[in-house]
Amino acid sequence: MEILISFGGFYDSIHSDNIEENFSMELDCRGLSTVDEDYEINYKSTHSNYSKAWLDRFNKECGTDLKFVGIDSPRFYNYTTDKIIAEINENDYQIFNEMTENESFIKWADPQLQSRDGFSSFYNGILDLISKAKDDECVEALLIGMIVDWQIEEGNINDDIYELEYELDYNESVL
Numbered sequence: 001m002e003i004l005i006s007f008g009g010f011y012d013s014i015h016s017d018n019i020e021e022n023f024s025m026e027l028d029c030r031g032l033s034t035v036d037e038d039y040e041i042n043y044k045s046t047h048s049n050y051s052k053a054w055l056d057r058f059n060k061e062c063g064t065d066l067k068f069v070g071i072d073s074p075r076f077y078n079y080t081t082d083k084i085i086a087e088i089n090e091n092d093y094q095i096f097n098e099m100t101e102n103e104s105f106i107k108w109a110d111p112q113l114q115s116r117d118g119f120s121s122f123y124n125g126i127l128d129l130i131s132k133a134k135d136d137e138c139v140e141a142l143l144i145g146m147i148v149d150w151q152i153e154e155g156n157i158n159d160d161i162y163e164l165e166y167e168l169d170y171n172e173s174v175l
Contacts, residue, residue: 001088001137003145004072007054008158009081010047015054018162019046026168045169047071051084053166058148061155064092088144099147100130108150 010016023041052068059065066086073082088096099105109126123129133140152158 001093001141001144002069003066003086003088003141003148005055005058005066005084005086005145005148005152006081007051007058007084007152009077009083010043010050010073011077011081013081014158014161015050018164019043019050019168021162022168040171042169042171046167047082049167049169050164053164055084055086057164058152058157061157062151064095065089066092093144096144096147099150100143104154105147105150108153109146112146 008015010019019041048071051071055066055068066088069085069087071082072085074080106126109129113121113123113125113129115121123132129139129143129146133143
């Protein structure tokens, strides 16, 4: 099963800031400036490298073994941002399945699935989502994605993100 992970994306985020900061530091080390046209980041490749490193960090923090599949990037960033596409194995499936009984998760997730002014939910709370996930793999992937979102927040996965190690890739004119 594949799931989408809302890690924060690359549009005007701490992750894009991290990449830009590392790029500037690397240019400084080479005695160059950010306006040097010969040095351009290959963002597609760098985002992939970054996402793999981020997912490795998540796996280490949460004791999982999610596999990187790709990045789901929106055509326009006005409604959503990039998400990591990850494959979940049977062991991780069991870990996430057990999380559906975690009181802290239920307390965190339930308000997000309740209709309110300006938001009409497809589900009547987290217990409804859990119930529907038993019969629908798409709903199940949504539930697991929500558990991952909770783990990101609870585990402070994006704290100290500037310490994340990944490769900056450049367009061919740099090489």
